Amino acid sequence: MSAVRLTVGQALVRFLANQWSERDGTEQRLIAGCFGIFGHGNVAGLGQALMESARRDPAELPYYQSRNEQAMVHASVGFARMRNRLQTLACTTSIGPGATNLVTGAALATINRIPVLLLPGDIFATRVANPVLQELEDARSYDVSVNDTLRPVSKYWDRINRPEQLIPAALAAMRVLTDPAETGAVTLALPQDVQAEAYDWPEEFFARRVWHVGRPVPEPAALDRAVELIRGARRPLILAGGGVIYADATEQLQAFAEATGIPVGETQAGKGALTFDHPASVGAIGATGTTAANALAREADVVIGIGTRYSDFTTASRSLFESQNVRFVNLNVAAFDAAKQAGEGLVADARAGLAALTERLAGWQVEPAYRQQARDLAAHWQGVVDSAYGAGHAPLPAQTEVLGAVNEAAGDRGVVINAAGSMPGELHKLFRARDPKQYHVEYGFSCMGYEIAAGLGVKMAAPDREVIVLVGDGSYLMLSQEIVTAVQEGVKLTIVLVQNHGYASIGSLSESVGAERFATSYRYRNPETGALDGDVLPVDLAANAASLGADVLRASSIEELRSALAKAREATRTTLVYIETDPLAGGPSSEAWWDVPVAAVSELEPTRQARVEYERNKPSQRHYL
Template identity: 70%
Template structure:
């Protein structure tokens, strides 16, 4: 079959399927793109000609379209995603941030950036990076360190192995992330005689590896001997559809379950075994149990510094770890017993190996009392305490949580809200909480929410609402995918929290003695950025991008606005101002952010003294 390289790529991608537990689905829902001279005549022409096979979606920013693909992949449990194409130059380098996010979060995304001419007819061409050391370098080499697989297709003959290699990594739960195929613009338009077999339907089976027997025996023995075990449920629990197995193990053994950001929703918030969020953004209940735990069973977690409180949280001198993870890299962390397996199969095997084993009744009761105490705190935070004229962010979260149905979804990524959401949001569904915290990328929220909603529309319940919570700082970084949502007729409910600056980093700045320097949106005066508030109107901006907008001033206003937004048929943004200086209740847990060792500022010296004391709590876990 004689096709161009661009046409062959589109035909191939349209024929790829994933299958898990007998359920088959298209792996690529479509292709996002922004065209330039590097891809318009190749992939652009191919997507026009074969758009019925692989639908094209126009994005407004290359970074954002990768976020949208990542959001869709996460909501689809990594069984489906999008391809993303850009031109060479700024379009390609714009995708680097999105690629890093996808790889850090272990989410499959295929990047197809255009590249300079393979034949080098007239170097340098427009947007070409000239490197005096090698003519084979382009800006696409920036994508190598943030990609799990990277290749440059300099000849049509190389395409077959490149495509198969890309699919191998995209569909491997232990290795997946961003995959980049750099495509020189002349090669994209070049024709070649392809074998018909390349375009036949191909099914990539997502396997469920079982634990090795000796490792299973060691892990079960360690858990059975523990007096104060704790389960840490990570994102792998949800990706593997292992939440029912987790529930069964927790109910049978009585081991309490704490959740990472990616694992939140592994158990319903009101389940007797649930003790809520863990770590720097965790609850007093989960963290109190973590400090005393003698054995920690980590399920599908990569143990980020927020989960471990920079390795200070798991404080028992003899604490041991059992790490159930499909990736050996994560299973070996903290010198734990590596149980390399699919989370569903691993939990089933552990449950069978533990038999009728149960923790002491007193330990069950302690965990439940700690969780109940925290839930009463959340009730008070949702109700507000009237400390100022503006609502608190906790009250806003409570209003959105109460407006959301049991299967609706909240999306967030950066700033102070992820921490407060992790502690306060009450998840009843494994897919109801979608906070990107592996990269904590400002600007992800609206673009990622679009990807989540596109996945919802493909699901068995397309009526699920997607609530995007975004602060003014993140909104100003990347709001333009509101236009894409409007163009595609995809409804989002966006709650824009305006606090005139970077609330999270402002608080951190204050804690390290830097007095919230450079974190507030103010006009410049003779003494710095300390003048009046900037005269920005983000609600008007959203309206100019095509979103319906509602302004709320009080929490009662917000509740009414959310009801109207739920009833709306189009993307709607609700704008509300909050007080950035009123934090949500939580747990004082250390996070390692080094403080200036010497300073003339007294707040900095005090912060350094506190830092020196706190870092003595760090553990080695050897």
């Protein structure tokens, strides 16, 4: 067996450049590039190796310079999600603050079941120079470093203390990244001395390796049980989750819905699984859902969850499905999710499972009256959307009007990105998706600051699509630096910055629990009251975006916003459109509940009233046994 002498950093770069994924006969590079910020933990190892790689072949493992470690993970998640989890990016950092900055992004990736490879530097494996700069000294063990904070938020975690350990660890990392049921953040912690250490590697380690992403089929007995439940249903409802889109199963979902007449509600991750105007579509479901989907959910006797993890927003904190004898059929590639709600688990790929269900249910349909009821409810909701999009609120527009203008500007294929604040809830219930990849809202972790970084990753993954990033002032202030990266790389984004001078979502939530919007506005401290209720802060975020290299357009009305969005679409550079809205102008109600505890004892009357309402709703929660 011949050997190649390389450092650990050089070997890892060469290995990653030769990893491919394959599904349905289509092969593509698994690791499409590497984001990084170099420091003393990785500059001499991975940094040196990436430089050699770029000089040898710039396309081998392209390097992208980021401005924030958390943001590079968000960008990688956006990229991987756009590529249906068949490709992702790696992220390398130094030890210390750089590595710990990855934690938020890693949690987001794992919660959302999105693959991303993290390669943080680590302290010296030899320990000869301990304690080194940025080392966490743990009196219990010298083996602990700050990278151990990534263990609970990673689906696979390993520390490479010897060069030869890289071989099994790298193979295990690729296995997890390409496993639809187990994927998430994968961390290989790399001690800085080991990264630079040389080793004689077997040439086979660098051979082109293809990781097959399969489509598991349902177990026959489980399929029998699921079919029996569905055939016995009178008011079944499909709950389409992100797994439908990641499995590229939207056509199979449409065929199944058309063959059976079962209406389809959508989770945040599953929105777009059916086009908004499909006869079977009843839109978003749950706490941020439509009244159409939620009305059907309350009376459903069988809920068919496809590729969903049943978050509390989806189930309205387990209060939504009210039928006394409601049962669940859960088609999911992950057994963990298939078993939720005490459901009849159908562990399979969404496309393969839907094909099997369609075949076995041939000739069976819901009653025409039920199908018509679903269409009538959906039609009524579209009238609600029209009213919200055309609210005509003054003097400042309502946020729903901004969303309507963005929805229109996105057309048939534009991708709209959002993550946190009040916009995800309003987008989920209002946005009219025309394409499975058009709606990109991160609501598993609902991470403020995700939006702009993710927009960068999405545009890198789909350069032929218009990418519109919707971000509130709160999220913008948390993480906007990747505007610089987008400008540097010539990646054109349209960023719509909605300024409402505070935390609109939490302000509304605070009011609902009797906390009276405490500390949710961006204001001066009032010397008379001692509270943050003075004048609005004179912050100019549009000017800030211009200083980062973006072109800026300001709009003071919805008509001006539409004009600015049209100009931004024709632009070749990242363009930010700035508009102010009224934070008190809310959207239509979903008529569903979300469990947020309210203080049981309070001096404030609004809090006491909110507690009464909370206790009224609390008994509606169920275990679904």
